[in-house]
Amino acid sequence: MPRIVMKFGGTSMAGIERIRNVASRVRREAEAEAGNEVLVVVSAMAGETDRLVQLCREAAALSDPKEYDVVVASGEQVTSGLLAMTLQNMGVKARSFMGWQLVRASGVHGNARVEAIESATLDEALKGGTVAVIPGFQGVSEDGRVATLGRGGSDTSAVAIAAGVKADRCDIYTDVDGVYTTDPRIVPNARKLNQVTFDEMLELAGVGAKVLQVRSVGLAMRENMPLRVLSAFEDKPGTDIVAELSGAEMERNLIAGIAADRNEARITLTGIADTPGTVAATISPIAEAGIQVDMIVHAATPNTGSSDLTFTVPRASLAQAISVIEQRKDAIGYSDLVQDPSVAKVSIVGVGIRSNPALAAKMFETLAERRINLLAVSTSEIKVSALIAEDELELAVRVLHTAFGLDDQSAAA
Amino acid sequence: MPRIVMKFGGTSMAGIERIRNVASRVRREAEAEAGNEVLVVVSAMAGETDRLVQLCREAAALSDPKEYDVVVASGEQVTSGLLAMTLQNMGVKARSFMGWQLVRASGVHGNARVEAIESATLDEALKGGTVAVIPGFQGVSEDGRVATLGRGGSDTSAVAIAAGVKADRCDIYTDVDGVYTTDPRIVPNARKLNQVTFDEMLELAGVGAKVLQVRSVGLAMRENMPLRVLSAFEDKPGTDIVAELSGAEMERNLIAGIAADRNEARITLTGIADTPGTVAATISPIAEAGIQVDMIVHAATPNTGSSDLTFTVPRASLAQAISVIEQRKDAIGYSDLVQDPSVAKVSIVGVGIRSNPALAAKMFETLAERRINLLAVSTSEIKVSALIAEDELELAVRVLHTAFGLDDQSAAA
Numbered sequence: 001m002p003r004i005v006m007k008f009g010g011t012s013m014a015g016i017e018r019i020r021n022v023a024s025r026v027r028r029e030a031e032a033e034a035g036n037e038v039l040v041v042v043s044a045m046a047g048e049t050d051r052l053v054q055l056c057r058e059a060a061a062l063s064d065p066k067e068y069d070v071v072v073a074s075g076e077q078v079t080s081g082l083l084a085m086t087l088q089n090m091g092v093k094a095r096s097f098m099g100w101q102l103v104r105a106s107g108v109h110g111n112a113r114v115e116a117i118e119s120a121t122l123d124e125a126l127k128g129g130t131v132a133v134i135p136g137f138q139g140v141s142e143d144g145r146v147a148t149l150g151r152g153g154s155d156t157s158a159v160a161i162a163a164g165v166k167a168d169r170c171d172i173y174t175d176v177d178g179v180y181t182t183d184p185r186i187v188p189n190a191r192k193l194n195q196v197t198f199d200e201m202l203e204l205a206g207v208g209a210k211v212l213q214v215r216s217v218g219l220a221m222r223e224n225m226p227l228r229v230l231s232a233f234e235d236k237p238g239t240d241i242v243a244e245l246s247g248a249e250m251e252r253n254l255i256a257g258i259a260a261d262r263n264e265a266r267i268t269l270t271g272i273a274d275t276p277g278t279v280a281a282t283i284s285p286i287a288e289a290g291i292q293v294d295m296i297v298h299a300a301t302p303n304t305g306s307s308d309l310t311f312t313v314p315r316a317s318l319a320q321a322i323s324v325i326e327q328r329k330d331a332i333g334y335s336d337l338v339q340d341p342s343v344a345k346v347s348i349v350g351v352g353i354r355s356n357p358a359l360a361a362k363m364f365e366t367l368a369e370r371r372i373n374l375l376a377v378s379t380s381e382i383k384v385s386a387l388i389a390e391d392e393l394e395l396a397v398r399v400l401h402t403a404f405g406l407d408d409q410s411a412a413a
Numbered sequence: 414m415p416r417i418v419m420k421f422g423g424t425s426m427a428g429i430e431r432i433r434n435v436a437s438r439v440r441r442e443a444e445a446e447a448g449n450e451v452l453v454v455v456s457a458m459a460g461e462t463d464r465l466v467q468l469c470r471e472a473a474a475l476s477d478p479k480e481y482d483v484v485v486a487s488g489e490q491v492t493s494g495l496l497a498m499t500l501q502n503m504g505v506k507a508r509s510f511m512g513w514q515l516v517r518a519s520g521v522h523g524n525a526r527v528e529a530i531e532s533a534t535l536d537e538a539l540k541g542g543t544v545a546v547i548p549g550f551q552g553v554s555e556d557g558r559v560a561t562l563g564r565g566g567s568d569t570s571a572v573a574i575a576a577g578v579k580a581d582r583c584d585i586y587t588d589v590d591g592v593y594t595t596d597p598r599i600v601p602n603a604r605k606l607n608q609v610t611f612d613e614m615l616e617l618a619g620v621g622a623k624v625l626q627v628r629s630v631g632l633a634m635r636e637n638m639p640l641r642v643l644s645a646f647e648d649k650p651g652t653d654i655v656a657e658l659s660g661a662e663m664e665r666n667l668i669a670g671i672a673a674d675r676n677e678a679r680i681t682l683t684g685i686a687d688t689p690g691t692v693a694a695t696i697s698p699i700a701e702a703g704i705q706v707d708m709i710v711h712a713a714t715p716n717t718g719s720s721d722l723t724f725t726v727p728r729a730s731l732a733q734a735i736s737v738i739e740q741r742k743d744a745i746g747y748s749d750l751v752q753d754p755s756v757a758k759v760s761i762v763g764v765g766i767r768s769n770p771a772l773a774a775k776m777f778e779t780l781a782e783r784r785i786n787l788l789a790v791s792t793s794e795i796k797v798s799a800l801i802a803e804d805e806l807e808l809a810v811r812v813l814h815t816a817f818g819l820d821d822q823s824a825a826a
Contacts, residue, residue, distance in 0.1 A: 059432065
């Protein structure tokens with residue numbers, strides 16, 4: 001019998017009316033014709049965890065993470081009990097399991113991770129047709145105490161629980177109804193994807209489409225746990241996130257979507273020496289300062305003995321990165337440092353890129369037709385990114401969305 | 414080393430400022446010169462349990478007690494974590510233990526009782542000088558789930574935990590500062606008692622001095638666990654509740670206090686047959702209807718073959734009791750039923766009564782001097798009660814309080 005984990009966030013659990021809505025969705029899965037074994041992972045009511053965190057801060061500026069965990073874990077305990085009784089009240093067999101009853105966690109308190117699920121009791125309940133309701137975001141540590149799994153990591157904890165119980169699928173109910181070909185605020189006729197692969201999702205998430213936490217997608221990929229993102233409030237099909245596209249989806253566009261990221265700033269060092277180690281001498285100190293370096297473009301100009309090095313950092317870290325470099329000017333050896341905080345990155349993402357180099361060429365041609373200048377380019381297995389002027393970003397996303405056949409024709413009609 | 418349980422109620426735990434006040438009191442005990450092993454039993458913040466109960470009611474009119482327990486137990490989980498971190502912040506070694514980690518409970522969910530304390534971990538912490546903070550009102554059931562110990566029973570749960578860990582004393586911090594010789598609203602110069610025996614306290618509690626739950630006193634008596642009642646907000650000595658008076662207290666007044674109870678209604682059946690079983694035939698059906706019968710006065714008038722039977726019931730149950738009797742009029746056989754809802758009971762309570770029959774006589778004389786009519790009288794080992802007209806109750810309490818030397822002379826001066 002298919003085993004499904006359903007995960008509901010704080011907005012979906014905020015108040016008894018919304019918990020009843022959640023219960024209706026759970027009942028539908030539990031009573032589906034095929035029959036499903038259903039586990040539900042719930043967050044605390046929206047705002048409740050913040051309230052508890054605030055109480056801890058008032059009690060002690062620096063609190064013991066073990067006591068902090070005891071306090072903040074209570075929010076999900078409440079919603080799991082409330083959902084279980086609401087389900088029972090609707091005639092659905094259900095019971096709550098506390099994190100300490102079955103979720104073994106390891107690592108540091110306040111930021112632990114799921115190690116294993118004590119599944120004997122759970123299996124018995126599920127096989128008997130009982131829906132298991134589990135508070136998200138918590139488990140029991142090696143020393144037998146309440147441990148929380150890290151703030152905001154509830155998607156990840158749901159995926160870890162799904163992997164632990166060998167679920168067939170993990171459904172993440174959220175306030176958007178799926179993964180779109182691009183940000184609908186930029187392209188109103190962006191299309192919802194039926195399927196997207198894990199690595200496409202990682203690229204789309206990493207560069208701006210913030211539907212799921214990147215960590216949860218990475219974990220799902222490692223565990224090969226199919227995800228489904230869907231609306232907690234509307235009855236619409238969502239988006240499946242899978243290892244490989246299947247069925248009709250294999251005929252899907254080669255490009256899954258267009259990602260846009262404004263959080264970029266560019267640094268170019270001119271006249272650096274073409275000697276081994278110069279690039280490393282520049283990039284390493286920045287990375288050691290905890291600044292994430294994204295695109296790196298470096299090509300020596302033949303026969304000159306010197307060249308330029310261009311790279312991007314998050315915009316908020318630009319000043320710090322420049323300071324790190326200027327302190328090492330002699331060691332690196334460059335003529336000028338040119339900065340540009342007004343750049344943005346546009347990317348095409350899709351498993352088709354792997355087998356079709358013409359897609360990158362098509363991207364560059366499409367941007368050139370609109371006279372959009374490429375400041376830098378980087379490519380990966382399933383992504384091609386171009387750094388452009390920030391004020392050209394929305395135009396770039398729109399023309400690429402159309403060029404790669406992603407516009408929703410039904411919406412346009 | 415003395416082992417002390419300190420119990421704080423919801424009013425004492427309502428907000429971080431008050432939790433800090435509690436922490437100061439705990440620190441004082443933990444750092445006392447003699448050295449103490451300290452366990453603290455805490456309630457949820459005032460109002461929190463009501464909020465959680467209300468959420469359960471909204472979720473399901475009749476909720477599964479096991480899920481109800483999961484939800485309502487969270488309030489004490491929060492305060493125990495907050496108190497532990499507040500203590501740590503003050504430099505006191507402390508940690509919280511959840512009910513599921515050490516309090517084994519049995520009986521029905523929602524109204525379970527403490528069966529045993531898993532004391533190995535706890536002992537280790539206490540011996541290492543760590544203050545143990547335990548959420549009141551909860552434990553783990555035989556089936557391994559969260560079980561609450563019955564609403565409002567937090568005094569009782571503290572006493573049960575104290576007995577389970579073989580504490581030397583259980584201190585109940587509350588919003589009154591001790592046990593008084595009578596209700597200070599009736600007698601402004603009522604005196605706080607330094608010591609009172611368990612059985613005196615039971616009589617005082619049972620008839621109106623509602624400082625501690627009767628159940629908690631009964632349990633402390635059975636377990637021979639000395640209690641202390643004291644203020645959570647003021648630094649004043651409280652009242653010790655002990656098996657036997659000790660030291661200077663043995664010279665205390667023979668009477669510990671005067672109890673007043675307005676919750677009485679009188680029923681008199683006239684002309685009942687002087688045959689075996691008549692009293693039982695009257696009282697048993699009332700008790701079977703769940704109505705508590707308090708004073709029973711029956712004395713046959715010699716050589717008449719008939720007599721009167723007088724007894725009292727709680728005022729709210731008067732109509733129901735009358736209905737029960739009238740349905741059985743033929744079986745009982747009485748002439749008239751006379752009811753009086755405007756009666757009250759005044760009692761003198763003290764271990765001295767046992768050995769000094771003159772105390773009862775002194776009580777009756779004192780009331781007679783003020784022309785207070787005795788409607789009925791009952792006596793027990795350490796209590797003499799008189800049923801009187803309700804409008805004479807306050808006068809009766811005042812004159813008895815003075816006659817038995819209970820007035821606080823320092824306050825009067």
